[in-house]
Amino acid sequence: MSGNHFDNKVIxxxxxxxxxxxxxxxxxxxxxTPRNLNYWWxxxxxxxxxxxxxxxxGVFLAMAYTPNEALAFNSVERIMRDVNYxxxxxxxxxxxxxxxxxxxxxxxFRGLYYGSYKAPREVLWWLGLIIYLTMMGTAFxxxxxPWGQLSFWGTTVITNLFSAIPVVGDYITTWLWGGxxxxxxxxxxxxxxxxxxxxxxxxxxxxxxxxxxxTKSNNPLGIDVKGPQDTIPFHPYYTIKDxxxxxxxxxxxxxxxxxxxxxFVEPTNYIPANSMxxxxxxxxxxxxxxxxxxxxxxxxxxxxxxxxxxxxxxxxFLPWIDRSKVRSAKFRPIYKxxxxxFFLVCVVLGYIGSQPPEGTMVTLGRVFSxxxxxxxxxxxxxxxxxxxxxxxxxxxxxxxxxASVGHAAQPMEKA
Amino acid sequence: xxxYLIPAFAAAVIAAATPAVAAEKAExxxxxxxxxxxxxxxxxxxxxxxxxxxxxxxxxxxxxxLVAYRNLAALGFTEDQIKAIAAEKQVxxxxxxxxxxFQRPARPADHIVPPFPNDQAARVxxxxxxxxxxxxxxxxxxxxxxxxxxxxxxxxxxxxxxxxNDGMYYNEAFPGHQIAMPPPISDDAVxxxxxxxxxxxxxxxxxxxxxxxAAEPELDTRHSLGLKVLGFLLVLTAMFYAxxxxxxxxxx
Ligand code: HEM
Numbered sequence: 001m002s003g004n005h006f007d008n009k010v011i012x013x014x015x016x017x018x019x020x021x022x023x024x025x026x027x028x029x030x031x032x033t034p035r036n037l038n039y040w041w042x043x044x045x046x047x048x049x050x051x052x053x054x055x056x057x058g059v060f061l062a063m064a065y066t067p068n069e070a071l072a073f074n075s076v077e078r079i080m081r082d083v084n085y086x087x088x089x090x091x092x093x094x095x096x097x098x099x100x101x102x103x104x105x106x107x108x109f110r111g112l113y114y115g116s117y118k119a120p121r122e123v124l125w126w127l128g129l130i131i132y133l134t135m136m137g138t139a140f141x142x143x144x145x146p147w148g149q150l151s152f153w154g155t156t157v158i159t160n161l162f163s164a165i166p167v168v169g170d171y172i173t174t175w176l177w178g179g180x181x182x183x184x185x186x187x188x189x190x191x192x193x194x195x196x197x198x199x200x201x202x203x204x205x206x207x208x209x210x211x212x213x214x215t216k217s218n219n220p221l222g223i224d225v226k227g228p229q230d231t232i233p234f235h236p237y238y239t240i241k242d243x244x245x246x247x248x249x250x251x252x253x254x255x256x257x258x259x260x261x262x263x264f265v266e267p268t269n270y271i272p273a274n275s276m277x278x279x280x281x282x283x284x285x286x287x288x289x290x291x292x293x294x295x296x297x298x299x300x301x302x303x304x305x306x307x308x309x310x311x312x313x314x315x316x317f318l319p320w321i322d323r324s325k326v327r328s329a330k331f332r333p334i335y336k337x338x339x340x341x342f343f344l345v346c347v348v349l350g351y352i353g354s355q356p357p358e359g360t361m362v363t364l365g366r367v368f369s370x371x372x373x374x375x376x377x378x379x380x381x382x383x384x385x386x387x388x389x390x391x392x393x394x395x396x397x398x399x400x401x402x403a404s405v406g407h408a409a410q411p412m413e414k415a
Numbered sequence: 416x417x418x419y420l421i422p423a424f425a426a427a428v429i430a431a432a433t434p435a436v437a438a439e440k441a442e443x444x445x446x447x448x449x450x451x452x453x454x455x456x457x458x459x460x461x462x463x464x465x466x467x468x469x470x471x472x473x474x475x476x477x478x479x480x481l482v483a484y485r486n487l488a489a490l491g492f493t494e495d496q497i498k499a500i501a502a503e504k505q506v507x508x509x510x511x512x513x514x515x516x517f518q519r520p521a522r523p524a525d526h527i528v529p530p531f532p533n534d535q536a537a538r539v540x541x542x543x544x545x546x547x548x549x550x551x552x553x554x555x556x557x558x559x560x561x562x563x564x565x566x567x568x569x570x571x572x573x574x575x576x577x578x579x580n581d582g583m584y585y586n587e588a589f590p591g592h593q594i595a596m597p598p599p600i601s602d603d604a605v606x607x608x609x610x611x612x613x614x615x616x617x618x619x620x621x622x623x624x625x626x627x628x629a630a631e632p633e634l635d636t637r638h639s640l641g642l643k644v645l646g647f648l649l650v651l652t653a654m655f656y657a658x659x660x661x662x663x664x665x666x667x
Contacts (some may be wrong), residue, residue, distance in 0.1 A: 237666065
């Protein structure tokens, strides 16, 4: 990091010894950013904001929470009733998880649409996927903590999956539980891990951003930056744009927190955990539903587990499955259709995952699970045979002239 | 041709998924509540009536362990009234200096004293059924206060041919329609301290509102703080947007 010059003597003194101000200057002020990013590029920083909110509210919740099977449920209610603004902390944390996933899902689909996973951003993409997997683990263990009926039974169902692993499966489940069923030791370790993992995510996000600033941002045209005329400094352009995005996100998120705080919650989780009573309908949180649907669509337990994890792991290979050199779906007519179909398949799988696995739902689940996995070979085929539209000369060319090749003004970029 | 691919695909998906949606269970009728909506807040007079219903009827069978007597201040009861309400019940305390447990009247800091010492005792007194704790009832059931209202008003004659088991009662709102709770309310089952006419519907309404308060005592604060926060964010975001337009003016 080459040292910058600062007018303030104290800052200069510190920066000569620890170049944090140079780093900030370098990566949050001068950082050259494509001038044509649309609002879908806001969701990375929005996810970062959610992560900070989750850590802050989580730490304060942990001060009043008790990870004991006899006390956990009531300790959460104590937070809701007796801790000053405890209800606000808890509702922010609970709904924050949902909005974190909303941001990250949009962020991932943005990357899919604009081909951000392709060279040279493969490692950036992998780090994103590892973040996503870690988030899922964190959210799963967090859901266990209030020790309601679904906390308990959801944990039981999902941890039981590991018993499908041949030979060592039962040992692994016992080891995960710390006993022979989901019980106090399980709750204790889940709390410890739920506290730890967000900091792991934080470190991963740091690496994610280092990788981003090495390869630089992709953009809606998917073409490389050709020179300074294609970029603008991060500050003030993208700082203000991110701030505006933060304002909008906070309005929606806090609107739910204050006025529909239990929108994402199954009422059954307000019944304390009871190992003697199985709830009629065990569903995970909405952000797991597509994978839950895939899991249940495979008649074999081990097969289901493999399919479920495979549904995510396959994304690691995306940079090589997709052979096309063109990044943005804007110039890939067939890929664009494929993308939207895949998106729809994910939404429908989510719906199927929320329904009891009976009748048509079973058949539909199988059809759509196959459709999910069909995306990848179809993408491979498409990328070999598709004829992309002509790419613009440079980012600056269409942006400065106000019109891109064959495309009218894009609504996302008007504001 | 390709243009129609996605719409056609979407239509097929929706068509395939509809029959499954139609097979849902009967909806619970929606009631008007003073606390619904962005500007909603509790009607304290109604909550006090609801508490009266709970105290005189429901609390003979149901506990409400998460609510303390001191919380009743939110319904407009004075400190002395709360002390008097609490003192009606006895709680076990101790050990004292002699090492003995002893009985004393409940204090405002105590949680509402349950009618039975444990679940087993509650079952014995209720034909084997356990009256659930009511602290979170409206949050723990689909439909919330609408559902509680529907249960309380749902005791009707069973349709011809429906066999109601011994010790069970027909209830149109309860899943499976057989509930172990005897119809708890009827017209004039309570005499309201504020003179309101105690029809069965009125009692059910007041009791449901009270249970909603028990489950979400923070609702009033939540709504009023929420309005302020959203108002602030609206102004802030509008300013960010204006600033964004200004800063970006020379880029577009
Ligand atoms: C904790 C969750 C995450 C945080 C906080 C985060 C943060 C960020 C930030 C701040 C950016 C730059 C702004 C942007 O391009 O939107 C970014 C870019 C990126 N992220 Fe993430 N991210 C997260 C999760 C993920 C996940 C799950 C993936 C994909 C599986 C992913 C893939 C990418 C890619 C490919 C880019 C570069 C995008 C481009 O320039 O086109 N990220 N991330």
